[in-house]
Amino acid sequence: MDGEPDLLIGGSWQSACDGGRRDIVNPADGSIAATVDEAHPDDATAAIAAARAAFDHGAWPATPVAERCALLDRVADLLARDKEALSLLETRDTGKTLAESRIDIDDVISVFRYYARLAAVQADRVVDVGDPEVISRVVREPIGVCVLIAPWNYPLLQMSWKVAPALAAGCTLVMKPSEVTPLSTIAFTRLLEEAGTPAGVVNLVQGSGARLGPALTDTADVDLISFTGGVATGRVIAETAAKHVTKVALELGGKNPHIVFADAVTNDADFDASVDHVLTGVFLHSGQVCSAGTRLIIEESIADDFVAALADRAARIRVGDGLDPTSETGPLVSEQHRAKVEDYVALGLSEGATLVCGGRRPDDPALAKGSFYLPTIFDGCDRSMRIVTEETFGPILTVERFTEEAEAIMLGNDTHYGLAAGVRTSDAARGERVVRALRHGTVWLNDFGYYTAAAEWGGYGKSGNGRELGPAGLAEYQELKHIWHNTATRPAGWFKG
Template structure:
């Protein structure tokens, strides 16, 4: 049951937003799907009332996007012309930074300091891909006969982008910006429970001059809207960030259509503390890697390996640090951890913890719902550390997506590599050591798409990101991230003076 927002909330007087419209190819109207409330995870007050998109809305958005792409000239526009629009999107996000950050805080309960960083990230993403679009070279390939050969890249058409609830505006920008820069139309499906920022991003794009119809935002269920986007014959590519099971289903449908996909999926990332590590840096980095964003992060460092001779000392310091974290009101500048996104998700996290303890794990801290300061109204959960399990047990293998860390000692680096790589996932890893040789050897031996050394959870839009195995397919970010949304074409220009000899 929903409650009233706290009087101290900066948006208390402006919410809830009633009958929030969705965006169907530039038309702002009520969705044809079920009615529901978007709730603030910190106190269960209502952010907005809206109707979800339906499969019919998805069909309309796709078909109108295809038409708009052909009519608008966006696909044929020169790169610097598209880049100018994307620069205006970046400027629009920066102009509205605080308002968007506050709305993002309400959308999924992240602390305000983090949501400001997410808005900055989204603006930087549009700026980066504007520059990448304007400066990307085509290729004149080596001549091997009587023809001039070259390779060019062209837009794909209608792109379906499906994003998760944990970092909405940043995730959405990472798909929307390169897809638009490449000359495509985009139908964006945000998570049903976090619709607010995607809709605002569409408004910013509209105001910046993205042609009408090229961007749609369809909040709704993955089983309804997402399924239709994946199956529709006019959709030329799906870019998905979310759970591995859903990603596997998308890959099956894409195979039937012979359609490319980008899948950024789950993780169970190892973070490794060697016996020569700077413990001040390592403790702070491990805490940040697992407990920032309340652990609701695909790259959370949720498996901790500490060399045995430093294990007790390190764990004492780590537990003390976890217990000192400030958990509370996301609107406060001092808050480090906000609530989990929903009651159902908190219950899932609690179930994982209960299973780990039943399997023989020992609880070092956390493992309960905090009380006081109004936190009973929200979906809060304390930072939790468990030891005493083996790497093959369920809590060490399954993605919790919450503030739960499993700690395991290791003896030597061969043992460490074997345990770190013994996972279905291969998204990220962290290494803490003063020895660059050990760091290099481990960084190359560990199987992960991203490896952080003496840091964790740092990102650059200029650096490719993605995983292996059950952590996904393809890469986002980087200059070549633009090419993920384009078809490659080869051109041969005949230079021979005489007719082809076969027909002579």
């Protein structure tokens, strides 16, 4: 980036071994935001070898936990120092608003602070085996070499969910950001180096998954692959890793229901708040969010008024360049991705859904060079439609209607995914019944979209396996070892000869 080598392998910044380069496009105007090194598979193999050597022969896995936690705190300090520069990179890369990018960097800082605190207080477990002469302990050790593959929609945030616990656990790692949005991860890697991460502990390659995937996943030298992305790619990674019995942790997106009961909107204030949360849940970052509430499941008695209000307000969402402070949502990440969203809109129309707003590119000539698309709402949807069952990953909301609580639960669970869901009701007992019945990894009650580093994140079904964040997010990067210590020296008594 900016003429410097962009691959970090074994403590050395390098260019791609075959000289490959890639232009990174600013989706707001189609301009070239940067040109970076495009790794060759041999670079990926070298990065894994460096991580393997650092784990097997280096000091990092046995570094006292207090020192590892101190490193995480130094990283957090550097992130805070460079917050504005990183936020600008994230907006240039993804198109999201600068306000969203700043929130993302704050969350990255929180993740590093959280794992610095958690790892520092995590203790071994003593097991009572009923024998005073035996000391039985369960201890945690780093799992080993980790390949960390992050998506394009939250490049640095999603990478931090992997890097912070991996380093806290004492692992070594190879990072691969999306080839579409690598800029903030490159800058972040330089901060890891500045913070004092030993050579070989952190390695970075970037390039297309199709090009680098086999080298990163089809190897016995990797102990864990953590991937966030689509189901199809996740399935390939799992199948490849299975050949080597490599552990995988997968977060594969969702098709997330947002259930609104009539008793949630009994007055104007509640009505307005509910409309606001539904809009925010689906159209933040132009719907390019794995946990976006893309399926509105609404009680029939309020549906007409509610959908009309949604359409009115969605039409007034300010779409624009993420660097424009008046913009409320930015472009889609690329022309290719916009074409995919447009295909889904055409599909929805052909399936018989009713378009109530959006469904097209904006008219503003100032936005013509960017990958913009208007917030789109389809009413009259049902489970036979692909726009209801498939993850469109764009600014598309589908509306389904119900009359009974049991029907709402059935619809909410009628999905191959299970990442997140929302429920809106003023009835506390109903709220508890419904959130307990929904088979999703995160369920918001009278809210939508928030998370904390201290609570686990992940999904049921085809949304993946394993968890990020929280104590379980650290456990993904640890092996458990049972140590049985017999303090008395005497024969076992089995052999009688």
